[in-house]
Amino acid sequence: MPYFANASNLFFYANNNQFSRNEEFVVEVRLDTQNENINAIEGDIILLNGLNVKSINSGGSVINFWIENPSVTNQNTIHFAGLTPGGFNSNNNFLFKITLFSKTAGLKEINASGVRVLKNDGLGSAVVNTTIPISILINTKINNEIFNFFSFDDVIDDKELPESFNPKITKNPDIYNGQNVLIFTTQDKISGIDHYEVREGELGTYKNTESPYLLKNQDINQSIYIKAIDKVGNTRIEVLRPINVVQDVVKTNNYFFILLLLVIILLVIFFRKRISKFLKQ
């Protein structure tokens, strides 16, 4: 690939350039940073001439945190945005892969638009990105076994749980009016994270959710269970015990002392005659 200063190349990789009608095949989206240290990228992948998306998998991506998970935004567009703190720099960075198929024969093209690639320089300076599209020929023949012997990439052998993670509770005046929210994230290096579920308390039920999650139990006096489930169903469960949560000790103590004070005042008023008699002795 030619070298351009202050530039990057978004490109696609497939193990073949010919497939059959209705046959599933995988195309990987990759980035050559051309010796720049890159920490943020966003863009749209455009699928032309009748390509259909079966699934998207970001397991093993160079991106650490997805601002927007790669997902289909309309019939032929996949949008994505992600961040890798500290950046990355190599000529073959895997971003995510798309499993595709086509019901019609002919030449199909995969391209990208609106791609922004930013340097890890503290300013978010942009580099000039060039996208190298890929063309895929879909044959009318139904089962082209000779050409597509290795093309069944969508079968994922994933026996690993999602990564262990460390959920946290925080509050911010501009998120849910300053109420306690649960924040969590993890990765799955093989098949990718499918979704998260959260359960509050021993008797609660798991609910599909995403981070940040508004806690229903704002007192945070029960255990919170957070499930991360990958694309093949492997599940990692992390538990946040009440002891892990920083309570507002000062506020609690103030309430306690105010209550104690009121009780003592009431006792003094109630037993005022006896106290007066005792003091006169």
Added chain:
Amino acid sequence: MRIKIIIILIILIFGTTNFVLAVTENVDISATVLGCGDDTIGVGESCDGADLGGASCVSQGFASGTLTCTSLCAFNTSSCIASSTPAPTSSGGGVILPTTTGVIFSGNTIPLGKVYILKDGQLISTIVADENGNFNTQINGISTGPYTFSVYGENKQKMRSSLLSFPVHLTNSSNTTIDNIVINKDSFILDSYGFSYLRPDINHDRRVNFLDFSIMRIWYKKYAPPAYVELNNDNKVDLVDFSIMGYYWTG
């Protein structure tokens, strides 16, 4: 009359006591006593009080559980669950034992400099270099696969270096070594506790990490974000703000 005096006295006593207690709990003690028990990881300490340096049961080679710190500033793994106990899974009923491996980090920085190690942007260990600036540590319990490990240093003046990144593909064959990491004294240019970089610390916990990322993400492409979540004063939260946050990341 005497009763009224007694009530007033009680109020005064409790009011004063309450006030004193409240103030006591809010005081930030700026002076620190060096050594174990100062809640800051020092030389020869694996942890100190609540400061586990990003370590967890998993990083210590266990499957899960709660890691704590002993009074001698060593890890207490008594509440960790051993690797031989499979974590729950719902993938078809079979027991899945995670394949894990270890990574050894070694290098040189300023004498007694603090070194932070991140895995895919999340803090997993904090160590202190020796008198010659050498540091060496091993992180266990990491699943196989591709990772970006990052390392940065911090000096006594709380100035820190920018992140050094090491993309590595871990296999289960043996431990991986990342050595010859050099954080020289000229790289400590970022102000950890001043105002030059604290803007990405959106929740003001003196860290720039996933909590700040999560808050910023809520305002991504939204109309009229609060001024403190957008970092380049263009009245919008977009990819540039995230890129700035990524540069100042502490994990």
